[in-house]
Amino acid sequence: MINIGSYDERIKNFSWEIAEKELEYKKGDIINIGWYCSDRICEMGKSEKIALYYEGFGDKEKSYTFNDIRLAGNTIGTFLRDQGIVAEDRVCLFMDRIPELYLSFLGVLKIGAIVQPLFSAFGDESLLVRLENAQTRAIITQRKHLSKIRKIIDRLPSLEYIIIVDHNPAKELKEKEIPFSLKNSTPVEEMEIYPTTAESPSVLHYTSGTTGQPKGVRHVHYSLISQYLTTKWVLDLQDDDIYWCTADPGWVTGTSYGIIGPWSLGITQCVLDSGFSAEAWYKFIEKYKITMWYSAPTAIRSLMKAGDEVIKRIDLKSLRHLASVGEPLNAEAVIWSEKVFGLPFLDTYWQTETGSMMITNYPGMKIKPGSMGKSFPGITGVVLDAKTYEPITEPGKVGLIAFKPGWPAMMTTYWNNEEKYKEKFVNGWYLAGDRAYLDTEGYFWFIGRDDDVINTGGHLVSPFEVESALLEHEAISESAVVAKPDEVNMEVVKAFITLKPGYEFDDDTELNIMNFIRKKLSPLAMPQEIEFMESLPKTRSGKIMRRILHAKEWGEEIGDTSTLEDD
Numbered sequence: 001m002i003n004i005g006s007y008d009e010r011i012k013n014f015s016w017e018i019a020e021k022e023l024e025y026k027k028g029d030i031i032n033i034g035w036y037c038s039d040r041i042c043e044m045g046k047s048e049k050i051a052l053y054y055e056g057f058g059d060k061e062k063s064y065t066f067n068d069i070r071l072a073g074n075t076i077g078t079f080l081r082d083q084g085i086v087a088e089d090r091v092c093l094f095m096d097r098i099p100e101l102y103l104s105f106l107g108v109l110k111i112g113a114i115v116q117p118l119f120s121a122f123g124d125e126s127l128l129v130r131l132e133n134a135q136t137r138a139i140i141t142q143r144k145h146l147s148k149i150r151k152i153i154d155r156l157p158s159l160e161y162i163i164i165v166d167h168n169p170a171k172e173l174k175e176k177e178i179p180f181s182l183k184n185s186t187p188v189e190e191m192e193i194y195p196t197t198a199e200s201p202s203v204l205h206y207t208s209g210t211t212g213q214p215k216g217v218r219h220v221h222y223s224l225i226s227q228y229l230t231t232k233w234v235l236d237l238q239d240d241d242i243y244w245c246t247a248d249p250g251w252v253t254g255t256s257y258g259i260i261g262p263w264s265l266g267i268t269q270c271v272l273d274s275g276f277s278a279e280a281w282y283k284f285i286e287k288y289k290i291t292m293w294y295s296a297p298t299a300i301r302s303l304m305k306a307g308d309e310v311i312k313r314i315d316l317k318s319l320r321h322l323a324s325v326g327e328p329l330n331a332e333a334v335i336w337s338e339k340v341f342g343l344p345f346l347d348t349y350w351q352t353e354t355g356s357m358m359i360t361n362y363p364g365m366k367i368k369p370g371s372m373g374k375s376f377p378g379i380t381g382v383v384l385d386a387k388t389y390e391p392i393t394e395p396g397k398v399g400l401i402a403f404k405p406g407w408p409a410m411m412t413t414y415w416n417n418e419e420k421y422k423e424k425f426v427n428g429w430y431l432a433g434d435r436a437y438l439d440t441e442g443y444f445w446f447i448g449r450d451d452d453v454i455n456t457g458g459h460l461v462s463p464f465e466v467e468s469a470l471l472e473h474e475a476i477s478e479s480a481v482v483a484k485p486d487e488v489n490m491e492v493v494k495a496f497i498t499l500k501p502g503y504e505f506d507d508d509t510e511l512n513i514m515n516f517i518r519k520k521l522s523p524l525a526m527p528q529e530i531e532f533m534e535s536l537p538k539t540r541s542g543k544i545m546r547r548i549l550h551a552k553e554w555g556e557e558i559g560d561t562s563t564l565e566d567d
């Protein structure tokens with residue numbers, strides 16, 4: 001039996017109360033995600049069930065039961081509380097995908113503090129702007145990432161605690177640095193869970209826009225309602241499933257569906273903390289007998305590239321259901337997966353801001369390869385005319401993806417930036433910032449983003465952030481950053497630059513600039529190509545015309561540039 005039953009039946013008389021009832025939550029009651037994902041599952045008799053299988057570099061293996069993760073959450077939560085961390089303080093998680101990352105997530109939520117997960121490959125500049133913006137009070141990290149924090153700590157007066165989960169006693173600690181070892185702590189059996197309610201903030205994820213610094217998307221504990229139900233109906237998780245979400249919790253997929261969704265349903269999940277290789281991934285599936293796999297188009301395209309031979313040598317028969325998110329999932333990838341795994345990847349569309357899946361394909365529903373599917377029950381998804389902001393009823397006509405606000409996992413604001421948050425709404429619609437069209441059967445077909453943000457391998461990169469970082473390089477005078485087409489990542493970052501007098505452009509300069517960005521921002525934001533120009537195309541008022549450069553990369557008509565003049 002599939003959990004959703006029938007999509008057509010579910011959209012009739014849908015109410016989020018379905019999830020509220022299953023979670024035994026009543027309006028106005030306490031709702032705490034940390035408690036729901038561990039204590040409640042134990043109360044339901046699953047204390048000894050495995051919650052997490054972890055495999056790290058060098059075949060390091062660990063496993064944790066639901067009681068283990070309950071205790072670890074208590075222990076970390078109590079430790080933070082003892083330091084003086086209180087409700088709504090921002091606690092950043094800055095770790096690789098080690099068990100402490102997942103366990104701290106629960107601990108921070110249990111004391112009512114706000115989790116701020118950041119991708120551990122972020123460089124010092126990326127880290128600085130996000131910690132500054134959130135006025136983060138504590139950061140939980142590993143020794144290997146300490147140097148990046150030490151570099152910026154003087155500029156972060158709000159950051160009082162740097163908690164190191166793998167401290168080596170032989171090494172010296174600096175001011176504000178505190179060791180914490182889960183292994184050496186006495187497990188805390190009982191703790192007082194902070195009485196968070198539906199509106200209490202839970203997770204703060206940073207996302208990049210076209211202009212300005214990254215925005216902190218503020219979620220609340222009530223988001224559990226839609227994360228729980230979408231996990232149940234779309235990912236179709238059932239009690240004996242072994243689930244693998246390949247996303248890093250530095251991004252929203254890794255928290256909504258890499259922690260909250262599966263654990264609130266009491267499902268066993270696996271984490272692989274190592275670099276990508278087709279063989280290693282397939283072997284991981286074989287070893288843990290993974291049944292449900294949630295991944296991303298870039299990974300799928302990389303697997304396609306690795307060829308089908310390797311699949312024949314590995315037993316992947318445990319798989320029964322696959323889904324994908326983050327970027328357009330091309331029809332070829334769906335057709336390929338049906339061929340090699342006997343299962344199509346179901347495309348799901350949503351965003352950091354939406355907190356949970358919005359438009360997706362469902363088990364049991366007809367799949368049209370290349371389409372994102374239909375709105376989740378309870379979600380009113382439309383395509384709006386870009387001028388009138390009225391819904392387009394005509395099939396095939398491209399417009400802006402928009403949703404009627406009010407689903408449980410929707411962001412409640414951008415941190416400290418209510419103005420930008422308000423800009424996302426027009427005529428009572430939440431504008432996603434993407435373009436799509438509907439077909440005659442109401443399926444959504446993705447066209448592209450409605451802004452200049454670069455989506456590289458499912459990760460959003462702001463051209464503004466890269467351009468600003470480039471300007472800090474000693475040789476660079478001006479910069480413009482656009483997406484360049486890429487076979488595997490769909491888009492990669494490309495930079496156009498002009499140089500200051502006295503500098504010359506050669507391979508060494510290019511490599512030097514690439515490294516500069518990789519260290520400062522992240523490997524994702526690093527330009528894969530840098531092109532030197534004598535001057536950048538500009539409007540009469542002096543604004544750089546990114547669109548001309550973009551069109552050049554994509555082999556598109558540039559058209560009448562006079563209309564772009566002051567765009």
Ligand code: WT7
Nearest residue numbers: 253325326327328348349350351352434446460
């Ligand atoms: C943007 C959101 C939500 C998890 C990861 C990304 C693009 C997302 C799809 C899809 C085409 C997609 C959109 C969206 N996107 N899923 N299935 N097909 N595009 O979260 O970093 O907030 O990015 O990713 O452009 O707006 P995010």
